[in-house]
Amino acid sequence: MKTHFLLNRNYVLTFFIAMTSLILTAQGAWNPERLAESKKAYQQMLEDSPKLKSFANDAYGYAVFPKVTKAGIGVGGAAGRGIVFKGGNDVGTASLKQASIGLQLGGQQYSEVIFFENKAAYDNFTNGNLKFGAQASAVAITVGASIDAAYKDGVAVFTRVKGGLMYEASIGGQHFKYEAK
Secondary structure, three states: OHHHHHHHHHHHHHHHHHHHHHHHHHOOOOOOOHHHHHHHHHHHHHHHHOHHHHHHHHEEEEEEEEEEEEEEEEEEEEEEEEHHHHHEEEEEEEEEEEEEEEEEEEEEEEEEEEEEEEEEHHHHHHOOOOOEOOOOEHHHHOOOOOOOOOOOOOEEEEEEEEEEEOOOEEEEEEEEEEOOO
């Protein structure tokens, strides 16, 4: 019984060390490499799903997170840094943090793009007021798959898995922080 307790404690300790390092590596200011990674991730998503181009053509602006790292064992989290675009120009950086609780196990990396339908949705994001709750959902992009999505409250979210494996039936939310260039 004592061995079982120590084993569980080691898993929990390892998980929190991993989450701390995950969040710390996601921090940082303007980075030209992140701009290149964001543009590449965005282009890859457009190539994988041509229907996404209608969102790209009509959006007031968008935010691209080229690499979001997610991990969880019962309690989970994710973090990433990205670039915000308006009128095709990079205008600032953004950070993404996510917390979740529920049945989940594993780790995963994915790219995420958030399209802003209008100025109000864009301003909501850049003012730090955009938060996704448990009811929010993102459309997962797979190569050649047809997407059927619409704006909800002025935003549309798409993700593309880069690697890893995550079993999940949890609730949580994403929070964003924007910094102008």
